[in-house]
Amino acid sequence: MSDQPRSAGSYSYGTTTYDPNTNISTTTYPSPPARQTVKFITAATIGVTLLLLSGLILTGTVIGLIIATPLLVLFSPILVPAAIVLFLAASGFLFSGGCGVAAIAALSWLYTYVSGNHPAGTDTFDYAKGLLADKARDVKERAKDYGGYAQGRIQEVTQGPY
Numbered sequence: 001m002s003d004q005p006r007s008a009g010s011y012s013y014g015t016t017t018y019d020p021n022t023n024i025s026t027t028t029y030p031s032p033p034a035r036q037t038v039k040f041i042t043a044a045t046i047g048v049t050l051l052l053l054s055g056l057i058l059t060g061t062v063i064g065l066i067i068a069t070p071l072l073v074l075f076s077p078i079l080v081p082a083a084i085v086l087f088l089a090a091s092g093f094l095f096s097g098g099c100g101v102a103a104i105a106a107l108s109w110l111y112t113y114v115s116g117n118h119p120a121g122t123d124t125f126d127y128a129k130g131l132l133a134d135k136a137r138d139v140k141e142r143a144k145d146y147g148g149y150a151q152g153r154i155q156e157v158t159q160g161p162y
Contacts, residue, residue, distance in 0.1 A: 018025040072079065112119040 015029075016025055016027045109119050109121075113122060113125070
């Protein structure tokens with residue numbers, strides 16, 4: 001089926017007619033159905049309404065900033081340190097809560113893993129555990145080899161030509 005050639009379809013939307021007397025070709029398009037027209041009018045109405053609302057909100061925000069700027073300048077010696085303190089307190093609470101959630105999630109995963117179930121990430125955890133065991137074994141062997149080498153060098157130095 002996939003080796004059969006595909007037939008080229010007609011991709012024209014309108015109907016083109018050619019008048020040989022005037023040497024002009026004209027394309028006529030079918031009128032859109034009423035449903036499409038209603039969709040377009042509804043979308044245009046909603047878009048214009050939202051655009052007007054965004055303009056009103058922007059205007060209100062600018063007016064509010066114009067009114068509030070003198071108050072902010074007058075009270076800035078009080079507001080800036082208060083904002084800093086509130087920011088630090090809020091970030092501390094959020095960080096503490098995030099660490100608590102992370103600890104609960106880790107303990108829950110660990111409990112599920114130890115109880116014999118296989119939570120998500122178990123295969124990666126087991127693979128990493130195997131890699132660490134292999135590396136520990138390699139380090140132990142290298143330490144033994146280096147210890148034997150160092151012991152031999154110490155004996156050579158102490159039993160030198162003297």
